[in-house]
Amino acid sequence: MQEKELDCLGEACPIPLVKAEKAMNTLEVGDLLIISIDHSCAMKNLPEWARDNGHNVEIEETGEGQWEVFIEKCK
C-alpha cells in the first residue's frame, strides 16, 4: 500500500479537485491519497467527487480552517 500526500493549502476551489483527480490516476487500488486543504469549498466537492467514483473518503479537521481529506482508491 502506498500513501501519497498532496499539499493544496492556499489553492482555491477547483484546483485541489483537479490535482486530486490527476494524482488518483497514478495510484493503484488500495492506495491512500491525503490532501491538505484550507478552502472550505473543496471540503464539499472533493469528498462528493470521490464518493461518486466509488472511493472511501474521510475528513479530519487538523486546525482552524484546515482539513485533511483521506481518499482510498477502491477501483
Next chain:
Amino acid sequence: MEKKQSSIAAARAARRAARAKENEANQKKASKKGKIQITLGVLLFIAIIITGYVLKVNVSSKSALMWVFGISFGVTLQRARFCFTAAVRDPALTGSMSLAKSVLIAIGIATIGFAAIHYANGDPSTAKLAKGAYYFVKPVGLHTAVGAFLFGIGMVIAGGCASGTLMRIGEGFMMQMITLIFFICGVLLGFANRPFWKDKIFFKPVHFPKEFGWVPALFLQFVLLFLCFLTVEYISRKRKQKK
C-alpha cells in the same frame, strides 16, 4: 470493506499522533486557540446585534433590515458551502449536479417570491414602470451575454463569484482578497462607463408579466428553468460517461 476502512483509520491515527506531539511542544498556544474561537464568536454575535440597533436608530430601519439580510445570507452561504461558481462549473468539471440543482430550485422559489412582490406593487398594465419593484427591472441584451461570459471565466479562475468571494474573505482565505481588489476595480469601471452602455447598447427593459400577463409569464419562467435543468443534466451525464 472493513479492511479498507481500517487503512484510512490507521493513517488518520498516525497523523493525529504526529500532530499531538507537535502540539505538545507549544501546548499553551494550541489550547488557547480553541477557546478564542468561541469567545470571538459570541463577541461578534453581540457586535452584530448592536450594529443593527445603531443602524436602526441613526440611519434607518431599512438599513438595519439590509444588515440582517446580509448577515443571514452570508451565514447561509458559509454553512451550506453554497457556491454559485461550483453550481455552473461542477457539472462540466466533475459531473456533480447537487449545487446546480439547488441553484435552479432557489431561482424557482425566488421566482414565486418576486412575482408576489411585483404583483403587490401595482398593476403591470398601467404605466407604473418607474415606481416600486418595476424600477428594478433591468434591460436585457447582448451585453448580458457578453458580461455573463466574462464573469464566468473570471469567477472560475478566481474561485468564487461575488458572494462566494466575500464569504471566503470572511472565512479568512487570503488569496481571495486579490479577487476582491480587482472585483472592486471592475465594478467601478463598469459604473463609470454606464452612461455609454445605457445609451448605445441597452434595450428597453422587458417585464414578462406586463407583456404576456402573470400566468403565462410564470409558466414561461418555469419552462426556461426546466430547460436549464435538462441542459445541466445532459452536460453532467456526458462528463460522467467520459471517465
